Amino acid sequence: MPQPRQVLVVSDHTGITAENMARALLAHFPDEDLNYSLRPFIDTVAKARALAAELEAADTQAEKPLLFTTITVHEVLAELRRAPAVHFDLLSRSVQQLEEEFGRPAVRLPGRFHDMADQQGYLGRMEALDFALATDDGVGDKQYGLADVILVGVSRAGKTPTSLFLALQHGIRASNYPLAEDDFETEQLPRPLEPYRTKLFGLTIDPQRLHAIRTQRKAGSRYASLEQCEYEVHRAERLYQKWNIPVRDTTSSSVEEIASGILSYLR
Amino acid sequence: MPQPRQVLVVSDHTGITAENMARALLAHFPDEDLNYSLRPFIDTVAKARALAAELEAADTQAEKPLLFTTITVHEVLAELRRAPAVHFDLLSRSVQQLEEEFGRPAVRLPGRFHDMADQQGYLGRMEALDFALATDDGVGDKQYGLADVILVGVSRAGKTPTSLFLALQHGIRASNYPLAEDDFETEQLPRPLEPYRTKLFGLTIDPQRLHAIRTQRKAGSRYASLEQCEYEVHRAERLYQKWNIPVRDTTSSSVEEIASGILSYLR
Structure with a gap:
């Protein structure tokens, strides 16, 4: 060979x-x-x-x-x-x-492209990461006022990796909030999100794909069942539509691509 | 202008x-x-x-x-x-x-360099990220057997950003464990780390710099005092030395640089 x-x-x-x-x-x-x-x-x-x-x-x-x-x-x-x-x-x-x-010579020194050369930018990224961790998965909602964006979506739609990547790579203060069954009883926005409607960004995903991902985690559970996945995705999408929340399908997108889409939207 | x-x-x-x-x-x-x-x-x-x-x-x-x-x-x-x-x-x-x-033509299609083209690698990175989050800051030590590396160091030495970066960028399963005062009473390894000595990687930092970082978080606290920072860093370094733990100074290194050093070590 x-x-x-x-x-x-x-x-x-x-x-x-x-x-x-x-x-x-x-x-x-x-x-x-x-x-x-x-x-x-x-x-x-x-x-x-x-x-x-x-x-x-x-x-x-x-x-x-x-x-x-x-x-x-x-x-x-x-x-x-x-x-x-x-x-x-x-x-x-x-x-x-x-x-x-x-019209001038380059400064040719090793490691010119030093990630910390831009100290301010670097510290901003580290702060953004702290922020993303402190406001991951629905916790720390008292700090939402400081967020650049709040990602919403059902469990396993890609919120956490995306918010961490936005922070680490781009210094964006990204929080994320999980939409769960309680949130679907009415078509209201979950209470903690109400004041921050303009900061919301929705993630959606193909229910079949979600079913596969959740099955890896908790095979055979109601949480992982295709019915439950279809129900949650459907209700989440209705919420996005009703409240005019921009939305992105993560089914066949990488974290880098999702983050890039959100960045373009924010800019 | x-x-x-x-x-x-x-x-x-x-x-x-x-x-x-x-x-x-x-x-x-x-x-x-x-x-x-x-x-x-x-x-x-x-x-x-x-x-x-x-x-x-x-x-x-x-x-x-x-x-x-x-x-x-x-x-x-x-x-x-x-x-x-x-x-x-x-x-x-x-x-x-x-x-x-x-001796053959390039396939010139838009977005050839698709982050998900390498599905296996991509899923590996996402799994590694889940793992890093589940074993961040000393939690989830029952899973240490699955870790590629366990970062140890005092609070705010750079463990969490580094482990998340290792996971997101490189698919490395990196856990991290905080060394705190309790761990310095003896010169033994903290109990949860004992079985995994060969997976440990120590982070250290200049006490002055640590003092500055902690002061931003909790100004005036004992936690942030220069004395406390000096004490903790000193004791952590003694632990690394005694147990032959490889160590890296993070004082003026970016997360990318620290991660890169750890990767070279692992390889």
Whole structure:
């Protein structure tokens, strides 16, 4: 059997962006059999040299690894380029283009793209995360006045992952409130949500999918039954409609996609 | 006063990767005054044409916006290129290079880099998030047997954001356990951690920084006092040393960096 092709993602920092870029590129070649490995914090000439030597030692007649890098420090990059690999330099060309556009040289230091360089933004994200945790799943409703958005939906519609992601990634103060049977007796908004109608954002989901998710949790329970899932989703959707709450179907969306939709709405 | 330069990030999907790339590039030019805006889900010729027309209408004698895109569908990209902007095409060149390397054409469809394309990985991340929440802050210790890693540290050392990030981003089942005064009476490991010594990973933090963080939460409290912070950090570090627990200082690290360090350790 043929070996999967090695994909090396080399970064002078965490490598998260580099890995996402490499995956975005390679997603254009769905039939390739690939094996990713991440080499973060290659931020000195010595480390780059060691990595190149390691690849040299492992070099056989087989296909060379695909090496993706976001490093822009010339000396470090020069060492890496000696490695036996097919090189994909993800940043350098665009940095050059920007140098021309701005008419000034780039500051080429390792880890320029430091997540904490933007201290204010970083602290905002951490505060937003605290907030999301403190107002998860219907608790902490006294703090709803501080929320940027309050996600509503039935149990297991995707509220918690989405609110945590909005906080961690985007610094959005996202609370979430579960709609349960009690809330469906009338068609009124649940009491804690009433003052915050304009902050509500509804999540919905295909009842079949919800049934599958809940079955994984509590197989055979009334909670997981298809009837119950259909009932809850139906009533939740009626509530959204009646109160003019924007809504998004999470059935085949990732947390990133749902969050992105909510962000666009908020902006 | 000069206007900040407009930065447009255009994607046929959520645009998260594109935005991170644009920020990584522009971090090389720290003195530029920039104003980012994200245009996700530009996945049809019609949408691209509308965006180009919008930029055309807004076009003045002033500097053209910097337009970053990760779109690889030729027709969509061609429409975008008509827009009055300085264009940075982040993927196309590397996709071409990969076509040559693989000897086959790329599949150019909008949103190829779909977060849920990898269903298994996605479900794993969501399960890991459930797990991290269920074993956050010392609760759910009966499930520690299922954990990939158990973060330990004093209150506010960064355990919760790190465990949630490890789960959401990397699908790692990360629990976390707070070290508090009771745990420092002896130099034994807290009882719930004993069977899982090899899964422990310690977080530490500069006492001054901890004092500042805790003061924001409960100003003037014993909990926030510098003495208390010094005592707890000191005792926690002794515990790490005695029990040979790997440790990472979170004082000036972002969640992404801490998580990345833990990942490298786990691998």
